[in-house]
Amino acid sequence: MKALVADRFGAPLEVLSVKDLPSPTVGSGQVRIRMMLSPINPSDLLMIQGKYGKQPPLPCIPGFEGVGKVEEGKGLFAWRVLGKRVAVLNGGSGNWAQEVTIPAIRAVPVPSDIPDEQVASFFINPATALAMVSRQFRIPRGAWLVQGGASTAVGLMVARLGKKLGFQTLNLVRRKELIPALEEAGGTKTLVTEGDWLAQARSILGKAGAPFGLDCIGGKLGADVLGLLGENGRLQVYGRLSGEPIPIDPGVLLAGMKKVEGFWLSEWANRQGKLSMLGLFREIGQNLRDGTLTTKVGAIHPLDDWRSAIQAAGESAKPGKILLKFH
Numbered sequence: 001m002k003a004l005v006a007d008r009f010g011a012p013l014e015v016l017s018v019k020d021l022p023s024p025t026v027g028s029g030q031v032r033i034r035m036m037l038s039p040i041n042p043s044d045l046l047m048i049q050g051k052y053g054k055q056p057p058l059p060c061i062p063g064f065e066g067v068g069k070v071e072e073g074k075g076l077f078a079w080r081v082l083g084k085r086v087a088v089l090n091g092g093s094g095n096w097a098q099e100v101t102i103p104a105i106r107a108v109p110v111p112s113d114i115p116d117e118q119v120a121s122f123f124i125n126p127a128t129a130l131a132m133v134s135r136q137f138r139i140p141r142g143a144w145l146v147q148g149g150a151s152t153a154v155g156l157m158v159a160r161l162g163k164k165l166g167f168q169t170l171n172l173v174r175r176k177e178l179i180p181a182l183e184e185a186g187g188t189k190t191l192v193t194e195g196d197w198l199a200q201a202r203s204i205l206g207k208a209g210a211p212f213g214l215d216c217i218g219g220k221l222g223a224d225v226l227g228l229l230g231e232n233g234r235l236q237v238y239g240r241l242s243g244e245p246i247p248i249d250p251g252v253l254l255a256g257m258k259k260v261e262g263f264w265l266s267e268w269a270n271r272q273g274k275l276s277m278l279g280l281f282r283e284i285g286q287n288l289r290d291g292t293l294t295t296k297v298g299a300i301h302p303l304d305d306w307r308s309a310i311q312a313a314g315e316s317a318k319p320g321k322i323l324l325k326f327h
Contacts, residue, residue: 009050061094
């Protein structure tokens with residue numbers, strides 16, 4: 001089989017190469033999957049660069065999620081997915097390969113009416129948005145949520161969840177060109193973070209401020225989101241796209257006894273029971289069907305054209321998620 005392999009950590013275009021490798025063997029409780037599509041996520045690029053929270057041993061195959069067909073398996077959980085199309089949740093060997101083996105419990109069968117392109121991005125962004133909003137925060141109807149990085153895939157999903165579940169979103173973006181996407185997603189208000197935007201934000205939220213905040217950017221924007229929260233406000237940090245630490249004034253935390261929390265999907269998922277995760281998967285499927293948690297797809301590149309795919313995935317103005325195709 002062919003696989004995209006990183007021999008060292010560094011710039012993706014410099015450290016990745018396509019290699020011919022033996023097909024993986026199946027152990028007890030595992031399945032072998034013939035991969036179809038896998039997205040290039042920011043977390044994948046961070047891992048390749050050596051900047052992810054947990055780095056795999058080298059050489060490694062990137063790719064945390066994707067879609068494929070189960071061709072072989074051993075064990076009880078394997079039999080339930082044998083021959084089926086599944087979402088492939090891979091925290092080990094990586095999905096940027098024509099064949100992969102994973103624990104059978106991480107192969108999630110998905111209804112046939114959901115397109116392959118959506119199944120490929122079934123887990124990371126949809127589960128992050130849904131878990132933060134409905135499991136961590138449990139946002140009541142009518143409450144305000146402020147989010148930095150609102151134009152990201154997760155940010156758009158949170159805006160759609162707000163419209164569906166009845167909570168209000170104040171969405172912060174860097175450029176006015178990003179506003180229409182938030183309006184289409186059902187975001188309540190969207191502000192460009194320039195000029196007197198903080199005064200406008202406080203006017204929208206009122207004296208009480210917002211009880212909930214999300215940030216995936218870090219740096220000063222993360223601190224600004226925290227400053228917009230009211231009494232007992234909670235800021236959940238789920239990314240660091242700027243690469244900068246959040247400069248927190250202790251006085252801002254003390255006033256109203258605010259909290260800053262970290263959210264990392266893999267850590268959160270490892271703490272959930274199997275029934276809880278199965279319920280989450282079902283809910284993701286329902287929200288994919290009605291368009292709430294769908295992912296906009298930009299382009300699909302064959303494995304041999306991986307360089308163009310990596311370049312496209314790194315562009316800030318890309319039209320949607322970039323996918324690798326393996327067969």
